[in-house]
Each structure stands twice: as C-alpha cells, then as structure tokens.
Amino acid sequence: MSLIGGIRPPIAILSVLLLSLAGITALTLGKAENVLIPKAVLTSQQHFAEDGAVALRASLDESVTDLTRTALLFSEGKPVSADAVLDKTSSVYQKWSGTAVIEIKSGKLLAARGETVPLTVIDRTKLSGEDGLAPRLVRLRNGQTRLLALALLSWEGRPQQLLIASSNLKVPGVRLGAGRAIGVVDSTGAILSSDGALDAEGAQHQLKTFATAAAKKARQNPLSAKEPGSGGYAGVSGALTGGATGDRRTVGGYASLAAAQPGDSTVATGLGLSVVTQVGVTERTSRLARPAFGLAAAGALLAIGGLAIALLLGTVQRPLIRLFLESRRLTRGDLARPVTVPRFGEAARIGRALERLRRQLSEEDHPDHAAPAARGGRRLGTRALVAVCAALLLTWSVPLTLLLNRPDSSVHIPAQVVSDQEARTATISDRVRRALNEGHADLSAVAALIGGRTSAHDMTAVLERTIEEHPRYESVYVLGTDGEVLARAGHKPHHATGERPSDQSLEVSGHGGKKPVIRATAPLQGQAGAAVVGEFDIDFVNALLRRPGLGELRVVDAKGQVIAGNSGYRAFQKMPGHLTPLVDGKAIRAEVQRGDEVRVEAVAPMLGGGAAKTLDWSVVSWQPASRLDIPAYTLQNRTVLVGMLGLTAAAACLGWLHIVVVRPLRALADQAEALADGDRRTVLFPRHHDEVGAVVRSLELIRQQLQGQQRGRDGARSLAGRN
Structure with a gap:
C-alpha cells in the first residue's frame, strides 16, 4: 500500500491531531495563570524607552550636523569675528548649553556664550587626525556629562579656529x-x-x-x-x-x-x-484562563472527534477494506460464498457489482441474458459521510473561532497603558514640533549666510548642500522680492509664478491636491523682501509618526483636517468623528472609548515655542483594545487559535481523504457497475497503489476472466454450428 495514500493514513493522522489538540486545549484554556502585570504594560515601557532613544539620537545627530554645516557656511563666506559667529549661531539655534571659539595654534579663547565649555579636555595637536573632530563625552566637575561637538573655521590668511558646542544629554x-x-x-x-x-x-x-x-x-x-x-x-x-x-x-x-x-x-x-x-x-x-472551560472544551473535542473517527471507520474504512478482501477472493477463484455487500454509498454499489460479477464468473447468471441491475444506494454516498464528519468537527471549532471568550465593552484596560498612550502621543507631537522648528532654523541659518551672495550659482551651491545634508526638504529655493525663483535645489517647487514670499514662518498649502505642502520661509538677510523657502517632504513628517504600539496616528490642523499620518490617508480629509470631542479639548489627554469596539485614544496639541506654534496642530492616536496584550484579549486569541487549529486539522485530513479515497471510489463504483452490466472492452487501470487501486486491479483480472469465458462460449457455439 502507498505510504501517503489509502484510507488509513488520513484517518489515523486526524485521530492523532484531534487527540493532540484536546491536550493543547486543556493546557492552553484550562491551566489557571494569574497575571499581575499584563504584558501590554511591559511592552509599553519598551516602546517608551525606544521613543526616548529615537529622540535623543536625532537630537545629538542634529546638533553635530548643524554645527559642522554652520562652520562650513561661515568658512565659505567672508571672514567674521568669533563674536559674530557665536551671535549669529545663537540667534538661529538655541539647542546648545554653551559655545566657544578658540584659536587652534595658540589655544586662545576668542569668544564664548552660555555655560563654560571644558576646553582643557581638547587636545589641539590631534585635531587633524581622522577622529580629531569626532564628538566626545566629557564629565564636568559637578558630575554632569556633556557632549562636545567640534568644527573648524578656516579663512585664507587667518589662523584656523575651532568652533565648540556643548550639549546636555537629557532626552528632549x-x-x-x-x-x-x-x-x-x-x-x-x-x-x-x-x-x-x-x-x-x-x-x-x-x-x-x-x-x-x-x-x-x-x-x-x-x-x-x-x-x-x-x-x-x-x-x-x-x-x-x-x-x-x-x-x-x-x-x-x-x-x-x-x-x-x-x-x-x-x-x-x-x-x-x-x-x-x-x-x-x-x-x-x-x-488568564478558566480551568472548567478548558477541560470542558477538551472533553467536547474528544467526544465529537471520537464520534467522527468512529463514523469514518465504520462507514468508510472498514467497508472499503472488506471490498478489497472480497475482490481478492474472487480473483483467486473462490466463488462459493456470496459477496458481503456494505450498507452505504459507493461501497454498497461496488459490493452489489462484485456479487453480480461473482454470479457471472460462476455462471449462475448468463451474461447474454442478464439485464442490467437497478442501481441503488446513491442518496447517502461516501462524500456525504465525510461531510457529516466535517460538520461534527465544525460544531466544535466554529464557536471557538467566532463566538466564545469574547470580551465585552466592560473589559479592563490597565491605567498605565492609557497613561503611556497619552505620554507617547505627546512625545510624538513634540518630536514633530521640534523637527519643524529645526527645519525653519536651518533655513534661517542659510538665509543669514547666503544674504551676501548675489550669484545664482553660489546660492544654488549652498541650497544643494543644504538639501543633501537634510532630507527633510523636498525642495529649497530663494525667492526674490517679485516672487521670482532666483535659485533652487531638489524637486520643482509648488510655487505660483509671481507669488511673493510669505510673512509666515510656517504655513500649509496644497488644499484640494494629492498631498499637503508644508512651507517654511526665512527672510534673506541683506536683501529686503527676499527669502529662503523650504518645502518639507511629507514622507519625512509621516516617518516621524511611525512608532509601534500606538496604533493609528494623525497630524490634524485646527479645522480637524489630516495633514500627515503613519498609515494610508487622504490629504485634508476630516479626522474620524469619534476623535472630535477629544481634539476639541485642546489639551493633552487620553481616554478609553467604549462601544461596539473598545479603543484607547489620545490627543496632544503641539505645545511649546518656535515657528511651529502658529500652525495650531495636534497629534491624535487611537488603537483598538484588542491589539493590546492584556489577559482578556490574550484568552480570546488563544481560543481563536485553538478553533483555527481544529478547522485546519479537519480541512487538511478530510480534504486529503476526499482526494485520495472519495473521488477515486466514486469513479470505481461507476466502473464496477459498467463491468457488471457487460462492458468487457474498457481496460481498468489503478491510479493509486492503495485499497481503491487494489480493487481496480482485481476488477481488471475479473474482466479478463470474463473475456476468457466469453471466448470459450463463442468457440463452443462455432463448433456446434459446424457439426
């Protein structure tokens, strides 16, 4: 017999799977486990720390990049005093706790702002090496730690200077x-x-x-x-x-x-x-689990599974094996005993056909005068029996998958999860605000240093370097007093011809279009009415919102229109209605919304100063409570998993049984009846080396024997006719 074919393997494997699933059900749904701190609370702490690490990494990298780029822009212009460098730098950026400029050769302090910068830790003889200008951590006398960022100021004909900035390590x-x-x-x-x-x-x-x-x-x-x-x-x-x-x-x-x-x-x-x-x-x-429910579900599976297996054994496997033995007996010439005919389905049809063939082989019925026998037993075939078994298993699996252990609207949501949703949403809101402020500050630095340049080529070079160092911009360009684009870098700007520079530091346009256009404007120093404009890449803003464990996030304006999001959205679409009361409060808060679906929602307006304050934006977040790893939903997920395992086991094994047994058995029944009705020409070939294939081989041998008998009778008639 075939290793994977035949009637025995699918039924045997189904038995093993159902028995294993009963054990899994008893252990998973029936083992009491008291949970003191839900996993959702621990996961939320992990995400909170990740948010802090992301914010700190972005702040430190931004500080170093801004200092290096500022020094480079100063070095490319006309020489200025150390005090002018620090004054302009401090007016644009307020991120450093202390700044200083020293002359590298002599070590003389030329200018300083803010807290005292620890200059003694800098080895001026090693600044030219590969790591000479690398940022370094310095421990102050008061025990605090600062990050020192270094950048060179170089002008032809002047001694080289070192621009130094110290930053604290507080998570912003x-x-x-x-x-x-x-x-x-x-x-x-x-x-x-x-x-x-x-x-x-x-x-x-x-x-x-x-x-x-x-x-x-x-x-x-x-x-x-x-x-x-x-x-x-x-x-x-x-x-x-x-x-x-x-x-x-x-x-x-x-x-x-x-x-x-x-x-x-x-x-x-x-x-x-x-x-x-x-x-x-x-x-x-x-x-996390109810022992009585788990044991009852496991016991029900054993009872229902046992009934299904018994049905398959009694109405499918045993009749087929009996047919196999009966067909082998007929091929050996044992024709004395009548064929034992099964009671149901295709097995009964094949059994009746074998009995007719036995009578024909023993010449109890003369094939030339025998009329085709009435065919019966079609109403309840093997396919229907397998369907009954599937229905039995579905009565156990479907309720577990769709109905049982479903939390209602009164499910307990840990207070810490709600608090973390609020705090993390506020952190994301501040991160977006800081990113926009940093973008505007970068443009202000560019405007301060590009003001003395009149050549379009020189301005374009500065803009290209800016957009290369800061991927937050989609395009950067210089607008003249008449609205003409004097120089640009990046994509083609969304700027109407003749539109004069805006007097707003940050504004949003593009209403009715495919995406919002967030535009930052910084006046060009030395050229009244001109400005440097940067258009933020909306994907940059969207990326700031992609943090796990918060669900859906949206940046909405004062009118409740969506500006950015961490998943699919339409530009300027209205935010979901269930969030309107939350956003109208204009305060950082979170709540649990109970109804058809329990949700954790939070809102955080962009508080704090900077250019982004005028936008009056808010960040909102919401997620279904079913996504949280809390006991009620963990039990639901386990229940669904057990039900799905039951559905999978039933579909796999019964589908296997249908393919390798039921369909070939139906074809075999038609072939057996055709042979019993007198079809001696059709050669019978087995498709599989299993019980059904063995019966087909036996029928082929019987067909050959009946052909031999027919030739013998024809020869006898011919001889009698000559005599």
Whole structure:
C-alpha cells in the first residue's frame, strides 16, 4: 500500500491531531495563570524607552550636523569675528548649553556664550587626525556629562579656529507624567543624566539597577537580541521588572541608541549610550484562563472527534477494506460464498457489482441474458459521510473561532497603558514640533549666510548642500522680492509664478491636491523682501509618526483636517468623528472609548515655542483594545487559535481523504457497475497503489476472466454450428 495514500493514513493522522489538540486545549484554556502585570504594560515601557532613544539620537545627530554645516557656511563666506559667529549661531539655534571659539595654534579663547565649555579636555595637536573632530563625552566637575561637538573655521590668511558646542544629554521632548523617571546610560552602566520622579525611597537605587541591566543587554547584537521575525526597533530594547512595595511594582524599559535603518551608524550611535525608564504600576490579579472551560472544551473535542473517527471507520474504512478482501477472493477463484455487500454509498454499489460479477464468473447468471441491475444506494454516498464528519468537527471549532471568550465593552484596560498612550502621543507631537522648528532654523541659518551672495550659482551651491545634508526638504529655493525663483535645489517647487514670499514662518498649502505642502520661509538677510523657502517632504513628517504600539496616528490642523499620518490617508480629509470631542479639548489627554469596539485614544496639541506654534496642530492616536496584550484579549486569541487549529486539522485530513479515497471510489463504483452490466472492452487501470487501486486491479483480472469465458462460449457455439 502507498505510504501517503489509502484510507488509513488520513484517518489515523486526524485521530492523532484531534487527540493532540484536546491536550493543547486543556493546557492552553484550562491551566489557571494569574497575571499581575499584563504584558501590554511591559511592552509599553519598551516602546517608551525606544521613543526616548529615537529622540535623543536625532537630537545629538542634529546638533553635530548643524554645527559642522554652520562652520562650513561661515568658512565659505567672508571672514567674521568669533563674536559674530557665536551671535549669529545663537540667534538661529538655541539647542546648545554653551559655545566657544578658540584659536587652534595658540589655544586662545576668542569668544564664548552660555555655560563654560571644558576646553582643557581638547587636545589641539590631534585635531587633524581622522577622529580629531569626532564628538566626545566629557564629565564636568559637578558630575554632569556633556557632549562636545567640534568644527573648524578656516579663512585664507587667518589662523584656523575651532568652533565648540556643548550639549546636555537629557532626552528632549519626552513627556514623563506622574511617577516616571528616565535616564541616559553609558556602556558601563553609569547614569549620565536623569530626570523625573526620583525622590521616592529606593527610586534612585532602582534606576541604577535598571541602568546596569540595560548596559549589559545593550552589548548584545541587535539581531540576536530579538526574537526571530520580530523586526521593529533597529537597536537593542526590552522591558525590565524591578522590586515591589505593597501592591506597587517598578517596571521599566531600555533601548540603545540606533540609526533609523538597521546596519546604519551615526555620530550618536557610536557613543554607546542607552535610554532607560522606570515607573511604578499597581499589580492587579487577572486570571488568564478558566480551568472548567478548558477541560470542558477538551472533553467536547474528544467526544465529537471520537464520534467522527468512529463514523469514518465504520462507514468508510472498514467497508472499503472488506471490498478489497472480497475482490481478492474472487480473483483467486473462490466463488462459493456470496459477496458481503456494505450498507452505504459507493461501497454498497461496488459490493452489489462484485456479487453480480461473482454470479457471472460462476455462471449462475448468463451474461447474454442478464439485464442490467437497478442501481441503488446513491442518496447517502461516501462524500456525504465525510461531510457529516466535517460538520461534527465544525460544531466544535466554529464557536471557538467566532463566538466564545469574547470580551465585552466592560473589559479592563490597565491605567498605565492609557497613561503611556497619552505620554507617547505627546512625545510624538513634540518630536514633530521640534523637527519643524529645526527645519525653519536651518533655513534661517542659510538665509543669514547666503544674504551676501548675489550669484545664482553660489546660492544654488549652498541650497544643494543644504538639501543633501537634510532630507527633510523636498525642495529649497530663494525667492526674490517679485516672487521670482532666483535659485533652487531638489524637486520643482509648488510655487505660483509671481507669488511673493510669505510673512509666515510656517504655513500649509496644497488644499484640494494629492498631498499637503508644508512651507517654511526665512527672510534673506541683506536683501529686503527676499527669502529662503523650504518645502518639507511629507514622507519625512509621516516617518516621524511611525512608532509601534500606538496604533493609528494623525497630524490634524485646527479645522480637524489630516495633514500627515503613519498609515494610508487622504490629504485634508476630516479626522474620524469619534476623535472630535477629544481634539476639541485642546489639551493633552487620553481616554478609553467604549462601544461596539473598545479603543484607547489620545490627543496632544503641539505645545511649546518656535515657528511651529502658529500652525495650531495636534497629534491624535487611537488603537483598538484588542491589539493590546492584556489577559482578556490574550484568552480570546488563544481560543481563536485553538478553533483555527481544529478547522485546519479537519480541512487538511478530510480534504486529503476526499482526494485520495472519495473521488477515486466514486469513479470505481461507476466502473464496477459498467463491468457488471457487460462492458468487457474498457481496460481498468489503478491510479493509486492503495485499497481503491487494489480493487481496480482485481476488477481488471475479473474482466479478463470474463473475456476468457466469453471466448470459450463463442468457440463452443462455432463448433456446434459446424457439426
């Protein structure tokens, strides 16, 4: 018999699968497991730390890039004093805690602004090497740590100067909320900066413990640190669980600084820094499974599966094997006993045909005078029996897949998850605001340094360098007082001919088009009425919103029109109606929306200063509670999984049975009846080496025997006619 064919393998494998599934059901749905902290809370802490790491990495890289580009633009222009360099730089950027300019050869301090920059840590003899101008971390006397960024100022005929800027390592724009703390950790586990709720007893010690664990985990390779196929954050990240006091337990998250794309590296990622967070959550016992339900479901599967297997054995397998044995007996010449005819379906038709063939072989019925027998047993065939078995298994699988263990609108959503949705949405909102402000500041720096240039070639060179260093822009161009484009770089601008420069720092146009046009304008110094204009790439804004664990995010304007999003949207479409009351509040908040679908929603207006303040935008986020890894939905997912496994097992095994047994058996029944009716010309070939194929081979041997008998009778008639 064939190894994968025949009647036995599909039924046997179905039995094993159903028995295994019953065990899985009992263990998965019946094993009581009390959950104190839902996994959704821990995952949220991981994402919170990732948000902080993304914000810190972007801030540090932006600081270094801006300082280098500013020094280059100054160096390409006319020589200016060190005080003028710092004054112009400080008027455009307010990101550095301290700046200074020194003469490299003598070490003389030429100018300084802000806090004192630690100049003694800079070795002026090694600035020309490959890593001479690389940013470096410096520990101050007060214990704080600063990042020093260096850039050269070079003019012909003047001694080389060094522009230095120091930045603190506080994570920018992260909304901590009540009870949360955040810290920046180096590769040794030392906390370089911290912020948030650290006054409580043991909070500092717990943060140090988390920092040590985070630094150790950050040394792993990001690929090996993740579960296969998990994707997500490009660096090393995870959740941490600390000690408990009463019903409060400290949990946290960590994330190493990583580039936006896996495998890439930036200045910030080379510093070996990580971000670690901690927050206290209330432990609440949640039962993940109900033992009685799991045991009842497993018992029901054993009963229903046993009935289905018994039906297949009694009405399909045993009759087919009996036909196989009966057909073999006839081919051996044992014609004394009548054929045992099964009761149902195609097996009964084949059995009746074999009995007629036995009588013809034993010449009890003369084939020349025998009329075709009436065919019966078609109403309940093997296909119907298999369908009955499928219906039995569906009565167990379908309710689990579609109906049972479904949380209602009163499902408990952990308060920390709602708080994190609010805080992370506010962080994303601040990140968008800072990105727009940085973009406008870059244009202001370009406008300040390009003002003295009148050549279109010189202006274009500066614009091309700007758009190459800052992919946030789709196009950058210089507008004259009459609205004429004097120089441009990047894509063709969305600028109407003759349209004068706007007096708004940031504005949105493109209404009615395929995408919004976010335009930043900076007056060109030295040329009244002219300006440098940059059009933001909307994909850059969309990319700022793509953070896991927040669901759908949209940037909406004061009229509730969508400007950007992390998934498919239409430009200037109205935001979903269920978010309108939330956005109208004009405050950072989150809530659980209960109805046909339970959702966690949050809104965060763009608060703070800068050019983006005039836009009056908000970031809204929402996600179905069913996406959260909390006990109620975990139980639902497990129940659906068990039901799907049952459907898969039934479809696979019964489909296999239908292909290798039921369809060939129906064809065999027609062939057997045709042979019994007198068709001696059609040669019968077995398609498979199984029970059905064996019966076909036996019928072919019977056909040959009947042909021999027919030739013998014809020969006898011919001889009798001559005599």
